Amino acid sequence: MIPLSWYLLLSAALFSLGVIGFLIKRNLITVFMSIELMLNGVNLSFVTFAHQWHTVKGQIFVFFVMMVAAAEAAVGLAIIIAVFRARATLAVDRIDLMKL
């Protein structure tokens, strides 16, 4: 049988890899993908704790997170298209209009 702490360690590792991707990637779309990776890491720990405590509410929370992630992806990618149309680039270093 698999210890539940392995699942939680995997979820922490996925979340950390998402944070690292958010910091090092220089492409707007890839930065957005790193955010999805972090959401997936958190979802895995929700499911693990739902299994641990034999409750359904944790899984329902994951369901809602998926819905919000779908809405977020739709709006975020529309924003990326609008940014690309205005600035003709996807590099986050070039999108610095609000930088001091």
Added chain:
Amino acid sequence: MHLILFIVFAGCCLAGAINLLVQSHPINSALSLIVVMTSLAVLYLLLGAEFLAAAQIIVYAGAIMVLFTFVVMLLNAGREERTLGSHAAKAVGFPAVVAILAVIATVLLKAKGLGEASLSDGITTTEDLSKVLFRDLLLPFEVTSVLILVAILGAVALARAGDGERPAGK
């Protein structure tokens, strides 16, 4: 058997996540993210969450990643430029990430109350899930549909070419 499945798909998951960071072309990152999400669906099955495994494949690996690959191809996103990036991110970000991961790992490895994943008594059927979702949590579920509707309208409004951007004379 379950242990082998867990090791194989957890390995796929980590390899896909690392590949996402290493690849410099966005389409390769998107494809490795699909690997991560599909492996996570198998891990959900091992935890007895059958509905979530299906939803993970349909919603995440299907809908959301199709949107991602579609945008990557639509914008003709090329190879990523290797720039220095922010110094604050390197100086503060990486030690912070490593520290957080170390703290979480220490806490998890010392925790006593965590059990083991077993499918003998831990399967949550879609029936159990829908009983709670449509009885106790009906209002949040319906509010979610409003959220999705607003997101669709917002996406259309944002992605549509504005009137001011059209070239004059047309």
